[in-house]
Amino acid sequence: DAKTTQPPSMDCAEGRAANLPCNHSTISGNEYVYWYRQIHSQGPQYIIHGLKNNETNEMASLIITEDRKSSTLILPHATLRDTAVYYCIVRVDPPRGFQKLVFGTGTRLLVSP
Amino acid sequence: DGGITQSPKYLFRKEGQNVTLSCEQNLNHDAMYWYRQDPGQGLRLIYYSQIVNDFQKGDIAEGYSVSREKKESFPLTVTSAQKNPTAFYLCASIEDSTDTQYFGPGTRLTVL
Numbered sequence A: 001d002a003k004t005t006q007p008p009s010m011d012c013a014e015g016r017a018a019n020l021p022c023n024h025s026t027i028s029g030n031e032y033v034y035w036y037r038q039i040h041s042q043g044p045q046y047i048i049h050g051l052k053n054n055e056t057n058e059m060a061s062l063i064i065t066e067d068r069k070s071s072t073l074i075l076p077h078a079t080l081r082d083t084a085v086y087y088c089i090v091r092v093d094p095p096r097g098f099q100k101l102v103f104g105t106g107t108r109l110l111v112s113p
Numbered sequence B: 001d002g003g004i005t006q007s008p009k010y011l012f013r014k015e016g017q018n019v020t021l022s023c024e025q026n027l028n029h030d031a032m033y034w035y036r037q038d039p040g041q042g043l044r045l046i047y048y049s050q051i052v053n054d055f056q057k058g059d060i061a062e063g064y065s066v067s068r069e070k071k072e073s074f075p076l077t078v079t080s081a082q083k084n085p086t087a088f089y090l091c092a093s094i095e096d097s098t099d100t101q102y103f104g105p106g107t108r109l110t111v112l
Helices: none
Strands: A008-013 A020-023 A031-038 A045-050 A062-065 A070-077 A084-092 A108-110 B003-009 B010-013 B017-024 B031-037 B042-049 B054-057 B064-066 B077-080 B087-093 B100-103 B107-111
Touching: A008 A020, A020 A031, A020 A084, A020 B003, A031 A062, A045 A062, A045 B100, A062 B003, A070 A084, A070 B100, B003 B087, B010 B017, B017 B031, B017 B107, B042 B064, B042 B107
Parallel strands: A008 A108, B010 B107
Antiparallel strands: A020 A070, A031 A045, A031 A084, A062 A070, A084 A108, B003 B017, B017 B077, B031 B042, B031 B087, B042 B054, B064 B077, B087 B100, B087 B107
């Protein structure tokens, strides 16, 4: 799996957009970018994933650069409940066999009133 | 209400005792995984199962055992051979159509 690099922490004001960056400069052509978040003492929650096109769902948007070496997760209107650790993960897909998600230390997002 | 359930939420064990953590899913997923998470760290894979009656060791299987007798259930036993069992344990299953992993709420195990 490709290694990802994320800032250790970020702050965001409630109601504003939160833009969380991730570098994955060694990503291979068939590796997807996944985002999860983890609120303290809970299981990781799936947010979104993509290969090379930008993706949007009810939770967030994922912007992947054209060279695929970096991506940004966008929470369009952050709320206090979005305070969590956000993990950017790269893995091969489809992994018919052993699927391994390598969670790094992530970005701790603090949303303040 | 579909999802992955883990029980108990908190578990205390004395040294030398085996303990079994429950993981159940009603999502009809074939693959199920067990991870442990230590404070400030990412997840490490303990065991995984791609299908009923089959399971494989992950990166840190020593001191753990699993069974997969039913599609819905993948219990994890933490044995007395596990040297440092205090951790947050997470179970996950994989949605077949998207290969996306979904996680349970976790069990926090503390060895006294």
